[in-house]
Amino acid sequence: MIYIDQELCTGCRSCADVCPVDAIVGEFGQPQSVDQELCVMCGQCVQVCSSYASILDEGIAPREQKLAERAMLPSVKEPLFAAYNQGKALKVKEALADPDKYVMVQVAPAVRVAIAEEFGMPLGSLAPGQMAAALRRLGFDRIYSTDFTADLTIMEEGHELIERVTKGGTLPMFTSCCPAWVKYLEQTYPELLPHLSSCKSPQQMAGALFKTYGAKVDKVDPAKVYSVSVMPCTCKDFEANRPEMKASGHQDVDVVITTRELAHLIKDAGIDFASLTEEEYDRPLGLYTGAGTIFGATGGVMEAALRTAYEVITKKPIPELDLEYVRGGEGVRYATVQVGDLELKVCVVSGLKHVAPVLEQVKAGTADFHFMEVMTCPVGCVSGGGQPKALLPKDRICARTARTASTYKHDGELRHRKSHENPDIKKIYKEFLGKPLGEQSHHLLHTTYTPRRRDA
Amino acid sequence: MCALNAFVVADPNKCIGCKVCEVACAVVHSDVPVKTVGQMTTPIIPRLYLVKTAEVTMPVQCRHCEDAPCANACPVGAITQRDGIIYVDQEACVGCKTCMLACPFGAMEMVPYYRNGERVKQLRLTEETGEGPVLQDAFVASKCDRCIGVEGGPACVANCPKEALRVVRPDELRRTRNLEAALAVLESVKNVIG
Amino acid sequence: MTASTFVLADPTKCIGCQSCEIACAVAHLGTSITTAGEMEAPFQPRLRVVRTSQVTMPIQCRHCEDAPCANACPVGAIVRQDGVVLVKEEKCIGCKTCVLACPFGAMDVVPALDKGQRVRQPGLKVQTDEGAAPKERYVAHKCDLCIGRPGGPACVEVCLARALVLVKRGTMARSVKSRRTASAMQIARSGVQPAGANR
Incomplete structure (x- = not known):
């Protein structure tokens, strides 16, 4: 709030x-x-x-x-x-001090390109390894990454899109990762809710997996698992507390803190972030691809989805991985992508205040695209409300640019850059989920939405 | 004759009272470089002060008076003029507050002294407490230094989202106003004669 | 009514010779023009000739009825005395707020003089590479209508082009009155009737 x-x-x-x-x-x-x-x-x-x-x-x-x-x-x-x-860091500190709790943490893609700023490093410094080390020093039992479930989201949402296009579902389909966008649609355009992908956000997919698959992997009682989420976002706490987010049989995500609050916790524990050596995220729920990490930037969900959808549909490798035409700044972008025989038309909206005219087109039936990504914050999650706050207006702009650049740099340097090539994604489908859009996925990874009309 | 000391002044008709000027002032004067709120370990200590009443909203700061009353009142010579700036040597200041009494604009303030992001302690001055003597924090006089040495000039001016602040160079201002006044007279003469 | 008198130049007559500036500076030194050249005192006229391609004329204080300089002064150093807006130099702190307030640019801040000599400040020092030296005192400086000078304002007296005039309360009143009369006569003669006048 x-x-x-x-x-x-x-x-x-x-x-x-x-x-x-x-x-x-x-x-x-x-x-x-x-x-x-x-x-x-x-x-x-x-x-x-x-x-x-x-x-x-x-x-x-x-x-x-x-x-x-x-x-x-x-x-x-x-x-x-x-x-x-309203902060939640006190609750996290309490949970970490509780020997009866098995505390798992997930960190969103955009956090790793911003957290180091709070420790005096340059704006947009890329620090995934130091962040993993800091989380381990704080005492988390498992250090996972939301980037993994971003990869999983691509598997589910990509297949959902293919199914809607080939079998005649509601089109255009809208992304559903951004909780502020989802709430906006529920309260302002409830008649368009069928357009929203039924996929949960990566945070909520991770939450549902921590207390099921994650507990199974670590052989711990799901009731003892305490699920913490670190987000660049001030709306993710609202999402975690939606009444339907209990697919695991427990509260899927127990507490959400922001990037800034994680920095507070690290300082509170006296950890010297800048001097930490890089460490790895835990497997299986912490291994991620470049496609997962670009979720933090506008156009990133679209780009990740296209990298996978292209290969699933055509069964051939995508000729170019860096899809510059969906990247960019605040505003609305359109693109047409040739995917085999299909001419896939996409729309990317960055900044919620630009979405209403597009939604009016969808309502009027004049929208000419299959798939739309919407992120509420100006240039996506890297500019989220929970990110380090620049003191000067010009640095706010510099930070956005630097964090976006680091996001794509990280993508370029990762071993795998396509969600469907993530070995632990392949494994989780084999061992636990079955197939995308399958029964287990449907139960744990998909959701429904609630129209909210404002009382006059 | 050298130029009169320049100063920064705000336009109350443009100011929205957002305090970006105060934040920017504190940022450029922080002896530890800071970019984000989380990097700050000190309070925001600006050298200009937003005035907000029912009648007026604008920040107030030093005019760099030619006969600076603050400097003339200072018993230890801690306030001098350098490169057209009335400047406080915080190391020399004894915190006597006479400058605050002398300044007619309220542009002088007594603030906690920070060095490298840490509070500076007194050399020996202690306060008697129930638990014995406690070494006290140092305070110093603080005022606008027109961002001497800062690239791009005064940070308050550069960062104001409404462009409500400007640097006034009195000699230039006078010449501009002289010309405007002459043109106005020329215009009025035309009306009467023409 | 105690409307102030002031000096105003006629831009159509002024030739830009700057005699007024010299006369002003000398008149305020309290010495004759022949010895003035030998003094070390700075040249400090209280009116300034504007010379551009559009206009040539000196500008000086209008002795505003609601003088913004005086209303803005934080230390009450600007007062009115016998209709003249004056600077009480001893009170001035050189803050330049009056310069900011005056819409004509008629206010200046200049080194204070005592018997033609500059005055040092008691405390304020200027720091330079050569070390610290006491700063000279500065004061607000403006037209005082040569108050106390037998011949009236020196600028008016010296102007060969007769471009400067002392606009007195009476002059203003007569001018305004005659314009009103002319305006009324014009309406009457032209037979112009305000709308609805012949109801």
Whole structure:
């Protein structure tokens, strides 16, 4: 949940300028508040807010009280701003200290290109290995990566797309990885919900697997598994708490923290991040391909899906892996891809405020594409609301560019770059899931959506 | 005769009160380079201050007075003029607050002293507490230094999203206004004669 | 009504000779023009000749009724005395807010002089590569209408082109009154009737 501290807000409404759903309410010059029903929790207001708690202002509540209100670790030294998201780091610290809990962690693709910034490294520094090492020092029992379930999402969503195209399902199909986008569709265009892919997001797929397959691999009682998720996103906590997200028979994801909160935990434990040597993620749920890691950038889900769909349909290797035509910045992009006999038309929307005109076309039946990727944040998850917050406006832009570049660099350097070539993906289908869109997948990896109409 | 000291001033009609200027000021003056909020281990300590009342919203900062009352009042000579900037030598400051009393703009502030992101302690000054003497934190006078040495000029001006701040060079301003005034008179003469 | 008197130049007459600037500077030195050249005092006129391709004329203070310079001064160093807006130099701190406030650019800040000599500040030093030296005192500087000078403003007196005039309260009043009369006469003669006048 996103809040605005009434004591700190000066009413400049810079947040309202970046809010994609007009959820910031208040008069100019007066403290603002968030319309929680409209809010999609993207956290862009948190990123842009510059109204901080001043040590010279004696009229405001003491820092200790504000840290407690925000559920932040008491050891956090950084300045506090008016717009914030409710933290969960205390719960993670508690779980790590509990000997009865077997704590598994998943880290989203965009976290590894941003976390190092919080330790003084350059904007967009790529640090997957140091992050794995830091998580191990923090005491997590299993260090997994959401990039693995991003690969899994591609397997499921790619096959879903092929099935919808060949067997006549609802088209165009929309991606469903971004929880803010899903909430927006549920509340603003509920009539278009059948267009959403039934695939859960990579976070929720990982959650469902941790307490089933993951528990089985480690021979632990699923009830003892505590599932932690580290996300660049301030809306993933909302997604984890959706009532339907209990496919494993337990709460699939117990707690979600942001990139910034993981940095707080690392500092709180006195770990010197910059001096850590790189370590590997645990297998099987931590091995990932380049396709999985580009989920963090706009166009990434589309690119990953095309790399796999092309080969599944044509049974031939894709001639070019770097699909530059789906990459880019904020806005709407279209592309046509020749996949065997099929002329596949795709659309990529980066920044939720650009999606409404496209959805109007879909409603009117004039949309000329099969598949649409939507990411709420300006250039995808790398610019998420839970990412390190740049102090200066120009650095906010620099950070986006640098994190995107590192994402593609990581993709280029990984051993496997196509989701279907991930050995542990092949293994999980063989040992546990069966086949994409199969019965087990249907139960654990797919979901349904709820129309939410705003009361007048 | 050398030029009058330049200064930064805000336009209250453009300012939205977002405090980006204050944040930018603190960032460029941090002796440890900082880019993200999480990198900061110190509070945000700016050298200009947003004023927000029912009547006016704008930041206020030093005018770099030619006869700087702060400097003339300082008992230890910690405030001097360098390259057209009224400058506080924080190492020399004794925290007496006389400059705060002297400045008619409220541009002077007494702030906690940080070096390398750490609070600086007093040499010997302790406070008597129940648990014995405790070494105290140091405070220093702090004011706008017009971002001396910062590439791109004052950070508040460079980062304001509404372009509400500008550097005023008094001599240039006077010449521009002189010309505008002359043109206005020329215009009025035309009306009467023509 | 105590509307202020002020000096105004006529741009159609001014030839840009800058005699007014010299006369002003000398008049405020309290010495004659013959000895002025031998003094070390800086050249500090209180009006400035604008010379561009569009316009040539000196600009000086209008002695505004609601003087923005005085209203902006943080230390109350700008006051009105007998209709003249004056700087109380002893109070001035050289903050330049008056320069910022004046829409004409009629305000300047210059080294203060005492008997033609520059004055040192008690505390403020200027740091240079050569070390620290006391800074000279600076004060706000503006037209004072040559208050106390028997011949009135020196600039007006010296102008060969007769481009400068002292606009007095009476001059203004007569001019405005005659314009009003002319305006009324024009309407009456042309037979123009305001709409709805013959209801």
